[in-house]
Each structure stands twice: as structure tokens, then as C-alpha cells.
Amino acid sequence: MRKDSRLSRVLHVLVHLKMTEKPVTSDKMAEMLFTNPVVVRRTMALLRDQGYVQSTKGHNGGWSLTKPLTEITLLDIHKALGETSVFTIGLTDEHTNCPIERAVNTALKDVMDEAENLMLKRFGEITLDILGKEFK
Amino acid sequence: MRKDSRLSRVLHVLVHLKMTEKPVTSDKMAEMLFTNPVVVRRTMALLRDQGYVQSTKGHNGGWSLTKPLTEITLLDIHKALGETSVFTIGLTDEHTNCPIERAVNTALKDVMDEAENLMLKRFGEITLDILGKEFK
DNA sequence: TTATATGTAACTTTGATTGTTACATAATAT
DNA sequence: ATATTATGTAACAATCAAAGTTACATATAA
Numbered sequence: 001m002r003k004d005s006r007l008s009r010v011l012h013v014l015v016h017l018k019m020t021e022k023p024v025t026s027d028k029m030a031e032m033l034f035t036n037p038v039v040v041r042r043t044m045a046l047l048r049d050q051g052y053v054q055s056t057k058g059h060n061g062g063w064s065l066t067k068p069l070t071e072i073t074l075l076d077i078h079k080a081l082g083e084t085s086v087f088t089i090g091l092t093d094e095h096t097n098c099p100i101e102r103a104v105n106t107a108l109k110d111v112m113d114e115a116e117n118l119m120l121k122r123f124g125e126i127t128l129d130i131l132g133k134e135f136k
Numbered sequence: 137m138r139k140d141s142r143l144s145r146v147l148h149v150l151v152h153l154k155m156t157e158k159p160v161t162s163d164k165m166a167e168m169l170f171t172n173p174v175v176v177r178r179t180m181a182l183l184r185d186q187g188y189v190q191s192t193k194g195h196n197g198g199w200s201l202t203k204p205l206t207e208i209t210l211l212d213i214h215k216a217l218g219e220t221s222v223f224t225i226g227l228t229d230e231h232t233n234c235p236i237e238r239a240v241n242t243a244l245k246d247v248m249d250e251a252e253n254l255m256l257k258r259f260g261e262i263t264l265d266i267l268g269k270e271f272k
Numbered sequence: 273t274t275a276t277a278t279g280t281a282a283c284t285t286t287g288a289t290t291g292t293t294a295c296a297t298a299a300t301a302t
Numbered sequence: 303a304t305a306t307t308a309t310g311t312a313a314c315a316a317t318c319a320a321a322g323t324t325a326c327a328t329a330t331a332a
Contacts, residue, residue: 007244036322056329059276059277060332088138138318161309178311
């Protein structure tokens with residue numbers, strides 16, 4: 001099943017952004033991530049919308065952080081990417097008046113919600129500076 | 137992001153199988169699930185490989201349970217489907233010698249593993265008969 | 273005013289699942 | 303016996319969302 005690696009990638013980029021201090025262009029990031037500058041802009045734009053980074057045009061332009069890494073959590077970035085539901089498991093919606101389908105969906109949903117809540121809670125406890133710390 | 141609804145669908149089918157008692161053909165199941173008999177066979181074959189159902193050919197043939205629903209858990213069926221990793225979130229593997237990528241991956245993986253373990257634990261606690269019970 | 277950036281719409285490609293066709297094999301009813 | 307009803311499965315086509323690409327507009331700085 002297909003995976004969304006934007007979170008992993010963008011976290012990587014954000015920590016590097018902090019290291020270099022000056023703006024990094026979409027082209028440089030694309031090179032670093034083996035992808036395309038437009039794809040980078042698309043993803044980074046979501047973070048800008050939430051106020052975690054800013055973009056500047058023209059010479060010496062590019063992307064830079066607007067907050068210290070200590071004030072950004074994995075949860076913040078996860079939410080900024082706007083991915084709904086973290087599971088590959090999907091529910092069906094074709095016999096909504098069938099009690100068995102409903103029971104199946106309820107059972108699956110309860111468990112997935114519990115697992116997702118735990119995941120989001122943990123993500124909320126991890127700030128990005130921690131990811132750079134292990135660097136040293 | 138695309139979802140895999142085989143688990144939801146096959147659970148639905150298994151509970152109905154118990155209700156009818158006699159074998160149900162792939163064609164009937166396909167009709168019920170708004171899909172194709174070959175797709176049904178593909179999925180059901182995975183359950184047969186693990187001994188949860190059997191298939192019989194010819195007249196009055198079809199699929200039937202080989203175990204009481206009380207002896208099958210959501211986890212059993214989930215595992216039988218062979219889906220690896222329940223998350224849409226993927227890790228990157230392009231800078232394995234970059235300490236930042238490693239730190240990002242480790243952080244994400246630890247959290248995902250914890251959430252997945254909780255999910256599998258809960259799945260293991262739910263037997264399929266429970267899904268039929270709510271029927272009454 | 274030229275070079276360097278981002279912004280974004282429109283389109284193409286990719287990749288994995290699902291769906292389909294075709295035919296082989298097996299079991300049962302008549 | 304043999305016609306009918308099933309599954310088994312290989313090979314191929316369709317689908318669909320994400321990623322990638324192209325093209326051009328806009329903004330900023332040297």
C-alpha cells in the first residue's frame with residue numbers, strides 16, 4: 001500500500017533549515033529530497049499557512065523558520081500536512097442499515113481511534129529540537 | 137490516500153457466513169460486496185490458507201467457516217490478509233548516513249510501533265462472535 | 273533591467289489495487 | 303456419461319490518488 005513520506009521528509013528539511021540559518025531555496029530542497037521544486041513548494045506552503053516557515057522571493061530568497069524548533073512538535077507538522085486518518089485500513093459504507101456492517105465498523109473504528117489518539121499524543125510530546133540534538 | 141477495506145468487508149462476510157450456515161458462493165459474496173467474484177476468491181483464499189474458511193467446488197459449493205466465530209479474532213483476520221504496516225505514514229530511506237534522517241525516522245517509528253502494538257493488542261481481544269451479537 | 277526566487281494552474285506520469293477475461297480443474301445432479 | 307455449477311489462477315486492463323512536470327505569472331534584489 002502506498003505511503004505518504006511527506007512528514008518524514010519535511011521534518012528532515014526543517015531540522016536542516018535550522019542548522020543553516022539562512023534561507024534555503026525550493027531547488028536545493030528538491031535536490032536534497034530527490035524530488036521536484038514544485039512538489040517542495042506545495043508541501044512547504046502548508047507549513048507556511050500554519051506559520052511555521054516563511055518564504056521570500058528573489059535573490060537570497062527561499063524558505064526559513066519563523067519559530068524555534070523547541071516550539072514546534074511532530075503533531076504540529078503532522079496536522080499542518082492535513083492528512084486525514086493515519087491508517088491504511090478503511091471502513092465500508094455500503095450497507096449502512098446492516099447491523100453487522102455497523103458492528104464491524106464500530107469495532108474497527110474504536111480501536112483505530114484509540115491507536116490514533118495515542119499516536120497524536122506522542123507526536124505532541126516531541127519537539128523538533130530533539131531531532132537535531134542527536135546530531136551531536 | 138487510498139484505503140484497504142478488505143478487512144472490513146471480509147469480517148462482514150464472515151459473520152454473515154455463520155448466519156446462513158451453508159456455503160456461500162463467490163458470486164453471491166461479490167454481489168453483496170459490490171465487487172467481482174475473482175476479487176472475492178483472492179481475498180478468501182488468504183483466509184483459507186490460514187485455516188479459517190474452506191472452499192468446496194461444484195453444486196452447492198462455496199465458502200464456509202471451519203471454526204466457530206468465538207475462536208477467530210480481528211487480529212487473526214488482519215494478519216491473514218498479510219497487510220504489512222497499518223499506517224499511511226512512511227519513512228524515508230535516502231540518507232541513511234544522515235543523523236537527522238535517522239533521528240526523524242527513529243522518532244516516527246517508535247511512536248508508530250507503540251500505536252500499532254496497541255491496535256493489534258485490541259484486535260486480538262475481539263472475537264468475531266461479538267460482531268454478530270449486536271445483531272439481536 | 274537582468275537574474276533569481278516563489279505561486280500556482282494545468283497536465284502527465286507513476287504505482288498499487290481493483291476489476292475483468294479466459295480457461296483449467298473439480299464436484300455434483302440428472 | 304455429461305451438463306452444470308463451482309473454485310483456481312494467470313494475464314491483462316482500468317482506476318485513482320499522489321507525485322512529477324511544464325509553463326507562465328509575480329515579486330525581489332543585485
